[in-house]
Amino acid sequence: DAKTTQPTSMDCAEGRAANLPCNHSTISGNEYVYWYRQIHSQGPQYIIHGLKNNETNEMASLIITEDRKSSTLILPHATLRDTAVYYCIAGSWGAQKLVFGQGTRLTINP
């Protein structure tokens, strides 16, 4: 699986869009980009995944660059409950071995 690189921490004001970057320059053609988050003292929660096209669901949007070497997770209107560690993972379809990196600790400030 490709290695991913994320900033260690980020801050965002409540109500603003939170944009979390992820670098996956060695991603292969059959690897998807997955995003999970882990709120303190809870298990990780799946957010979204994508291969080439941008994706949107009720939680977030995922923007993948054309060369697929990086992506951005967007939380459009961040709330205090979005404070969490966000993990970007690259893995192939059907992969059972999703490797979590260090993640980004996102803090939403009032």
Added chain:
Amino acid sequence: DTEVTQTPKHLVMGMTNKKSLKCEQHMGHRAMYWYKQKAKKPPELMFVYSYEKLSINESVPSRFSPECPNSSLLNLHLHALQPEDSALYLCASSQGGSREAGELFFGEGSRLTVL
């Protein structure tokens, strides 16, 4: 029901004890996972069961023994653990097979302390 239920939530055990962690899901998922998470670190994969058979063992010491009695249940048997094994143990499940999409559903975890 989209829950993965783990019991117990907290466990304290001595190094000579034998205990078990339990995980249950009723989503019809055919893949189940054990992850270990130390404080301020990301989850680390330990074991994967696919269709009730062990498919991945990430070179985990034999003092951890997984068991999958049926497609809804996953156990982790613990014996002769060390203090450094103290961690949050997370269970997860996914659809499995050709429908696998990397969407794992995690439980809240069992926090283990080894004295």
